Amino acid sequence: MNPQEAFGEAFADVLTQMLGEDAPSRPATPEESQAFRRDLVATMVLEGQAPGLVCLAASEETAREAANRLLGFPAQGPRPEDLRDALAELLNVIAGGAKARLAGTPWHFKLRYPSTSAASADVDSSSSSSSFSSSSSSSLLSPTSFGDLLVWFTLNQPEGCPPP
């Protein structure tokens, strides 16, 4: 299994089991891959032979819907901090799922703790990966539904490992 398949399957699992969406993830379109603007971004550093980064980004509206679904639609609605925490938890589970799928491969990594921030500017996936080697595996995944939730990841290519 390669990183794109691993993150794609992990993302699909999260959509189905945590958010109740029956929608497999798909690679983002070229337009979506150039840059994406979202209100909130959760980020996690990946450590290992192929270090990298994974992000989950969403508009405030999509993050609120995710928090609502995770928390069973609380009467008062989710708190502002719930939106960030929901994204961080979803990212944690996506990264954990991808990690398990890549166990035993050269792409195997360890998780760090997710952090979240308000995205005040466009996230340019091509420039964001500039700190990684030119042979890194990088991809943007988007669901077919459920708002504008996007997963972006990049992993440095392990030594001696052919491109995925």
Next chain:
Amino acid sequence: MKILSIDDSSVARRTVGLTVEALGYEFLEAASGAEGLALLGKNRDEVTLVLLDWNMPGMDGLEVLQRLKADPDLAGIPVMMVTTEVERDNMVTAVRAGAKHYLTKPYTPEQLAVRILQCLGAGK
């Protein structure tokens, strides 16, 4: 009867709490291993199950489990790991350290409810 969730994610704890309360149990929550052990110390006679995350800042879930099982007053409380750590080595490590069950994220509320009831010996 009380069920304690130890997880650094507020959303994860509250998600667990919805299922726990729907099953009719009282829900306790702690945002760290240290807080969880302190809460257990105060509620040792009432907590019937601990749901424990693995990846937490500071004291991780495995260390919490080891400390809990090393304390004669707490060692009898069943622990279920609820975590993204799905690799076989980690599962074996947790069970050897005393975890009774192991539930990997993501899970549905129904899957969590079934595991909780299994842990508590429902139907026996």
